[in-house]
Amino acid sequence: MENWDDYRFILALDRSGTVRAAASLLGVTHSTVSRRLAVINKRYGKPIFERAAGGYRKTQLGAELVEAASQIEGISFSADRRRKAGETELSGPITLSIPDALGQYLLLDYLADFCRQYPDIKLxxxxxxxxxxxxxxxxxxxxxxxxxxxxxxxxRRLFPYALSYFCRRDYLEKTQPADRRWIVAVTPSGIPSWIADSPFPDASIGMMSDDITLRHRAVMSGYGMIRGACYMNDPESNLMRLPNSPPPSPAPDFWVLTHPDLKNTPRIKLLMRFLASALLENQDLIEGRLANA
Known part of the structure; x- marks a missing residue:
């Protein structure tokens, strides 16, 4: 490609399949993607993508260019990581990816403390x-x-988080057995298998949501019963585990991970130690050993 910036557009269109989705990936307008695609097609004298049902698909030439663009992208990312790896000061940017619930309900105060302790690290x-x-x-x-x-x-591999069954403290008292409902995630089957092992296997589903925080807010408001993470629900004084709940069940282990190119970068090592320490400090809560009476 004569213009090496073209590879971003080629990869975005290949990965998304539509001009509008590619524009969203790139942070530009869909008309910008359309114009750039037309320029690239003209440059090569034949189309690199062709219209298909619901979007675009790459031609044989397009497949060759996508492969080349992927290699260029990999080289670019590798060069950026190696640049970061060579930085020895406790300063500079770090991007941390965490589950939303873990950030909100367990690590927020720790992350704020990290930012106070290390103001030169931009988290x-x-x-x-x-x-x-x-x-x-x-x-x-x-x-x-x-x-x-x-x-x-x-x-570092740490330990699993635990799941148990919860409701608001007054929910069972205020709700007739026939009216008790589960709040669950959206699943293809519609009925999660764990309901059969719960204290109320015959209760119906009242609400489905793919948002963990919304489900948590719903049980806090007394709209039903949930199966949720102990670290989110046990600290809530107005929630309780359902009577006759089985022991909490473990989810997969928590891992704190980075790319091998970055493992010796001082600020990366510092953050990873900090995060592992924060999780270890809360291990009893995370593993479900601190249930409210």
Whole structure:
């Protein structure tokens, strides 16, 4: 490609499949993507993408350019990581990817304290349940509960978080047995398998949401019962575990991870130690050993 910036547009369109989605990835207007695509097609004298049902698909030439663009992108990301790895001061940017609930309900005060202690480190937080792609520099450090993280990442394996059954303290008293409802995540089957093992396996589903925080707010408001993380629900004085709940069940272990190119960068090592320490400090809560009476 004569203009190396073209590879961003080619990759974005290949990964998203539509002009509008590619524009969103790139932070530009869809007309900008359309114009750039037309220029690239003209430059090569033949289309690199062609219209297909619902969007675009790459031609044979397009596939070759996408492969080349991917290699260029990888070189660019690698060069950026190596630049960061060579920085020895406790200063500069770090992007941390954490699950939204973990940030809000457990680590917020710790992260604020880190920013106060190290004002020269500019910490950016990405709240997402998707595993950030460290190879593509979407983040520098990631915390995730996962059974098997990508093999090449480095860091520390900690311990699982625990799940149990909760409701507001007055919910069972105020709600007739036939009216008791579960608040659940949106699932393809519609009925989570864990309901069968709960203290109320015959209760119906009253609300479904893909937002963990919304489900937590709903149970706090007395709209039903949930299965949720102990670290979110046990500290709430107006919530209780359901009577006759089985012992909390473990989710996959928490991991604090970074890319191997960054493992010796001082500010990265500092943040990873800080995060591991914060999680270890709260291990009893996270593993469900601090239930409210």
């Amino acid at each position: 950016s937080l990405l709240s997402s349940y998707r595993f950030a792609d460290l190879d593509r520099s979407e983040a520098d450090v990631v915390i995730r509960s996962v059974a098997t993280p990508p093999d090449h990442l480095v860091g």
